[in-house]
Amino acid sequence: MYSFIFRVFFARMDPERAHTLAFQVIRFLPTLGIGSIVRRFTRPVESLRVSTLGLEFDSPFGVAAGFDKEGTGIRGLGQLGFGHVEVGTITAEPQPGNEKPRLFRLIADRAVINRMGFNNHGATAAAGVIRRARARSVRPVIGVNIGKSRVVEVDDAVDDYLVSTTALAPLADYLVVNVSSPNTPGLRGLQELEKLRPLLTAVKSAAGPTPVLVKIAPDLSNDEVTAIAALAVELLDGIIATNTTLSRANLATDAAIVAAAGAGGLSGPPVAARSLELLRLIRSVVPADFCVISVGGVETAADVAERLAAGATLVQGYTGFLFRGPLWARQVNRGLARLR
Template sequence: MPLLSRAYPLARAALFSMDAERAHELTLAALKKTHACRVARPLIQASRPPSGTACTLMGLSLPNAVGLAAGLDKNGAYIDALGALGFGFIEVGTVTPRPQPGNPKPRLFRLPAARSLINRMGFNNHGLDAFLDNVQASRWRREGGVLGLNIGKNADTPIERAIDDYLLCLDGVYPHADYVTLNISSPNTSQLRSLQGHDALDALLAAIQARRQLLADRHGRKPPLVVKIAPDLQAEEIDAVAELVPAHGIDGIIATNTTLSRTAVQGLAHASEPGGLSGPPVHELSLDVIRRLRTRLGSETAIIGVGGIEQATQAIEKIQAGANAVQLYTGLIYRGPVLVAECVQALAALSATTA
C-alpha cells in the first residue's frame, strides 16, 4: 500500500480544517507535484492490481472497473497524477466551450456526519481550448490509460441553444477521448436538467449522433458516447432515457449525478445550502435508477454506476444492480486512495465468484 493511502487519514484532518474548495485545490496540486517527481512518485503510486481485475466496457479494455467520476478534475490538469492512484479509467470535466467562473463562492460544503458534500460549482472551468491543451499534455492515454471527457453547456447559453454548445465541445474533444460524456444532469446550471425530458433529449441525441457520424468519418474512429443522468428522475423519465439512448445509438448511461433531495441530511449543518448533494445518501437513489434502466435496456447498453460509494460493498451493490463499472468521487474525499484499492479487489472477487 503506498504511503499516501496510509497517511491520508492524518492529512484529512488538516484538510477538513480549511475551506473545502481550497483544500480540494491544495490536494490536487500536491498530488501533481508528487507525481512529477520520480523519487517521490512511489509515495502515491498504486500497487499492481490482483489478477482477474481486467474487464471490457463499451469495447474499451480496462485494467479494472473502478473509475474516477468527472468533477474532481474539471480542467483535465491532474490526469496523470490521478491515474497513479489505481483507477481503471479516468473521467475529467465538465468542460464548456468558453471559460466561465462558475457560481459565487463559497460553493462547496462538507457534511461530515453524513460523509457527504453539497456543491453548486456551476461548471467552473477554463474553457475548451485550455482543457484540450491539458488533455494532450498528459501521458495517461499514451501509456494505455482510458480517458473519458465530460462536456456541457455554458451558463449564459440559452437552453434553446444548448445543442450548439454540446456540438462545439464534441468537435473539440472527439479526437482525444476514449469516450465522451454528455452531462445533462448537473443541478447547478439553470435549466440544464430540462434536457433530460423526452423531447429535449430526443433532439439533443439526434444532433449528437449525426455529428458523431461526420466526426467518425473524419477521424477514422468512433469513441463511445454516454449520457449522465440525475438520481431525481421520475419512473417515466427514466423509461424515456432507456428508450432514447439505444434508439440513437448512444453506448451507455452514467447513473447518477448529485441529488437535490435533502431527506437524508435534514438538520445537519449546511444541509439547506442550494446545490447537488453527493455521498452515501445518493447510493440507494442511484441503485433504483440502475435497476430500472437495466430492466428496460437489456444487456447491450452499458451502465456506469456512481453515487455514494464509500465502501467496497457499495461498489458490489452497484454491479449487482446492473452496472458494468463504477465511479468514485465523494468517497475518495472522505476515505482517500485506499477506497480505490478496496473496490478493485472486491469487484475482482465478485467477478471470480460469478464467472
C-alpha cells in the same frame, strides 16, 4: 491514518481549498518521480479488467466527473489505481463557475453539497491538456464530460454542445453529455425527450467513432428514466446514473448546517439508495451488453461489488475520495479482488 489527517487538518479547512491542495499533489505525482513506484503499489489485478465501449479498463472503478475538471490530474489518478478518469464537466466557453463558497461538507453524512457551476477554462484549453495526457503510453481510460455554457440560452444548447464535441471527441476515449447538473440554469430541462433527442442525435453524429453516453439526474421519475434509457439505447453507447440530487431527505447532519450550505447538488451516501434503484431499473430495460455506469454514494469495495452485481458495467466515485484519501482506489480494487 488518513482519517486522523482528515479530522485534524482537512475537516477544518475550506472544502474547496482542501480539494485544490490535495489535487495539486495528485497532479504533480508523475513529475515528482514517484508515480511509477506508486503505480506498482496500486495497480489493479488482471482479474478486474473490463471490456466495454470498445475499450479496455484496468478496473471497473473510476473517478466521476467533477474531481478532475480539466484533465490535469489524469496521469496521477491513473497511478493511484483508478481504471478511468472522467474529466469535466467542460463547457465550450470558459467560465469561472458560481461564487464562493460553493462546496460544503456534511461530515455526519459523509456527504458533500456543491454548486460549483462548471468552472473550467473552456473546450479549447482542455483539448490541449487532454492531448498531452493521451500521448503517454501508460494512462487510464479518459472520459470527457461536456455541458452547456452558462451564457448560452437553452434554445441554443445544441450548437454549444457541438463546439465542445468537435474539440474534444477526437481526444476522448468516450464522451458524456451532461444534462443533469443542478447548478446550471435550465440544464436539467434538456432531459425532456423533445429537447434531449435532437441534442443527443447531433452530438453522436459529430462525435464520429467516439462512444457517447448521457448522464442523468436521480431526481427524475422512474417513467422518465425508462424513457431516457430507451432513447440512449436507440442513439448512444451507454448511460450514466446518476448525478447529484436536490433532495435533502433523511440527513443526519444538523438541519441548520444543511440550510446554511444552501442550494446545490448533494452527493455521497445519501444518494446511494436512489442511484442503486435507478441502476436496477435501467438494467432491466436495456440490453445486457449496453454500457451502464453507476455513480452515487459508492465508498467501499462492497458498495462497488453491489453495483456490479446489480448490473453496472463500470462504477464511479468522487465524494468518497474526500473521506477515504489517496489510497481509496487501491482499497476498492484490493477489496474487489478478494470478493471475486
